[in-house]
Structure formats: C-alpha cells, structure tokens
Amino acid sequence: MTVNRQWLLARRPTDKAVREDFEYRESEIPDASNLAPGHVLIRNQLFLHAPTMRNWMDPASNSFYPTVGIGNPMLATSAGVIVKSNNPRFAEGQRVTAITAWEDYTILNADVWPVRPVADELSLVEAQGPVGMNALTAYMGVVHVGRPKPGDLAVVSGAAGSTGSIAGQILKILGCRTIGIAGSQDKCDRLVSELGFDVAINYKTQDVEKTLREIAPEGVNFFFDNVGGDMLQAVVENIAKFATIVLCGQIAGYNDGVPVPGPRNMMRLIYGSVRAEGFLLGDFEEQIPEGTRQILEWIRAGKMVHREDVRSGFDSLPDTFSDLFTGSNDGTLMVVTDEEARTRP
Numbered sequence: 001m002t003v004n005r006q007w008l009l010a011r012r013p014t015d016k017a018v019r020e021d022f023e024y025r026e027s028e029i030p031d032a033s034n035l036a037p038g039h040v041l042i043r044n045q046l047f048l049h050a051p052t053m054r055n056w057m058d059p060a061s062n063s064f065y066p067t068v069g070i071g072n073p074m075l076a077t078s079a080g081v082i083v084k085s086n087n088p089r090f091a092e093g094q095r096v097t098a099i100t101a102w103e104d105y106t107i108l109n110a111d112v113w114p115v116r117p118v119a120d121e122l123s124l125v126e127a128q129g130p131v132g133m134n135a136l137t138a139y140m141g142v143v144h145v146g147r148p149k150p151g152d153l154a155v156v157s158g159a160a161g162s163t164g165s166i167a168g169q170i171l172k173i174l175g176c177r178t179i180g181i182a183g184s185q186d187k188c189d190r191l192v193s194e195l196g197f198d199v200a201i202n203y204k205t206q207d208v209e210k211t212l213r214e215i216a217p218e219g220v221n222f223f224f225d226n227v228g229g230d231m232l233q234a235v236v237e238n239i240a241k242f243a244t245i246v247l248c249g250q251i252a253g254y255n256d257g258v259p260v261p262g263p264r265n266m267m268r269l270i271y272g273s274v275r276a277e278g279f280l281l282g283d284f285e286e287q288i289p290e291g292t293r294q295i296l297e298w299i300r301a302g303k304m305v306h307r308e309d310v311r312s313g314f315d316s317l318p319d320t321f322s323d324l325f326t327g328s329n330d331g332t333l334m335v336v337t338d339e340e341a342r343t344r345p
C-alpha cells in the first residue's frame, strides 16, 4: 500500500449518518521514523461498527463522549498489525485491537489509547467478534455489573444484536429465564431457536409494556438495556421489587442530537428498591482476560454461539455504518479492508 486512505468527517449528521457526511481522501502514510516514546504505527485491517460512533460525530457537549473534529479521520474501533513500535509492550508484527480511525495507517500512544494484543489462535475477525468489544461488554454488564440470581426473569433489549445476543446467552447459562426484544419476526424466531431465549417480543409489531405484563405478571427481575427510551419505559412499568437494570446503551436516541429521556416513572424504582447502573467496558480492563477466557470456554463447550456480519472494502465504511440503525446487520457488524483479517496466522 502506498497511500493512506481515509474517511474524514466532513459535516455533523443531523439524523442517521450518510455517505455525504464524510469525505474520502488519500494522504501520505504517516512518517514513523521518529516515533515518540509509547507510540506505535498500526496498519488497520478491520473496522468494527459500534453504534456509539454516531455520538462521536456530534458537536462537543457536556457529555462524556469524545468528539471527532470536522476534517479529521472518523474515530473507529479496529483491528490490525503493529508495523512500527516505540513501545516496549508491542513488538512489530504484533496483531492488536484498538481504537484508531477510518484510515489504513494510524499512529497513536499505546500507553494512553486502548490497544490490546490479539492471541495467536484468533483471526482479527474472531478478535472483534466472539471475544471482541461487544461480547466482553455483555460479559462485564451481566457478570460484574448486574450479577443476576439463578431463577431471575431477565429481559434483554437489542437482543439479536452483537452485545444483546451474548448478554442473553450468559443470562441463560447463569440460570435465568430470558425474554429477548428485537425488531423483526426473523430475529425473534432466532432468539428462541438459536440463542435459547424462552420468549421473544417483536417491538415493531407488539406492545412491549402490555406483552410483558401478560407473560411476566410477577415482574422483571433483571433488565439488560441496549436501547433506552420507550423500551426502558416499558420495562420500568413492569419492574419487580429489588430488580436490577443494567444500562448498557441508548441506541434509540443516538441519531436525535439530544439524549433520549429517562423513564417517566422514577417512583417505581424508589418503591421497588431497584438498582439501575450504567457502565463502560473500559471500566473493566483488568477483567478482560477473565472474560475472554470464559467466553471462549463457553463457545468451545457448545454453550454459546456468535454471529458475525462481515463486509468488505474500505469504500463501504460510511454506507455500512448506517445498517446498525436500520436493524439490517445480522450479528457483529465489521468491515474487512484487508482479507488477511479473516484468517488465523
């Protein structure tokens, strides 16, 4: 490769991000002849589409989100290989996952940004799939944040997606009864037949609040929420005494430019002595080896399945990103820009 292909943020989207919000540029490969201490040059080979990247396209606000400057490469979760290193923790040739940008080459300080080595037995697709950021988020959210009890009635929103599908399977492994919410009949069928949910609710054709009242009259003990807004409201209206709500994401509001409102009826949480807790995967850096080991063990034992939706081509990055918001991704959505990312070394 002789140039550094990049997708720059050209303007701030006002709704779903579209191709016109980005500008394609070819620039020189960054000069890595004098890397500062701690810095590495990464050749990106795969990009994971994460819904929260839509938040990073918004203007700087008083939120916690990082903001991408207009004219800068779009920040992205990625996987690739270290081609030059001035960091004793990373040798040249080491494959890594990282937060880099929509570009072929990125220089960053690996002591400041999250850069994680990829085990030899995994392809880069596997490193961002079954044991990638979303699977680990599901593990941390269920096991370390929520800590459900066997027998709990657990609900997962965004249940057919990358994070939700793993959260639901972990809840089942831990002995919970599980209800998954998703946006099509196909996905709902798969929740039950493939992912082991006891019941599925299609939020596009069913009234979630009413359906939950009918199928779970004793109330919901545990809620893993990827969506927020109306979905959170519907579960709060059905929440059981001493329940736990794990706030993982609020995708319902990411395209709106304003945060999605919280539940109207907060008194239900007070009278129900309910614990609602938000978290970020980054809070659990130390537990990542444990989560990775455990998920791989469950997969090898046939207790867990994982689905990846892997597309190809640097050119497709802006268009494929919007699939997260139409529900047309079928599992963990990634774009491979070097076919090597699909195979184990």
Ligand SMILES: NC(=O)c1ccc[n+]([C@@H]2O[C@H](COP(=O)([O-])OP(=O)(O)OC[C@H]3O[C@@H](n4cnc5c(N)ncnc54)[C@H](OP(=O)(O)O)[C@@H]3O)[C@@H](O)[C@H]2O)c1
Pocket (backbone or CB within 6 Å): 049, 050, 051, 052, 133, 134, 137, 158, 159, 160, 161, 162, 163, 164, 181, 182, 183, 184, 187, 226, 227, 247, 248, 249, 250, 251, 252, 253, 279, 280, 281, 282, 323, 324, 325, 326, 327, 328, 329, 331, 332, 333
């Ligand atoms: N806290 C953390 O550290 C952390 C880390 C990773 C991800 N997350 C969060 O986890 C959630 C899921 O992310 P993911 O990467 O696993 O994506 P994903 O679930 O694989 O894909 C997104 C799915 O969300 C659903 N969706 C989109 N817009 C929606 C809307 N307006 N209302 C209801 N559902 C909608 C769609 O499924 P349907 O067809 O079912 O609508 C879509 O397929 C996001 O909120 C994300 O921000 C949090």
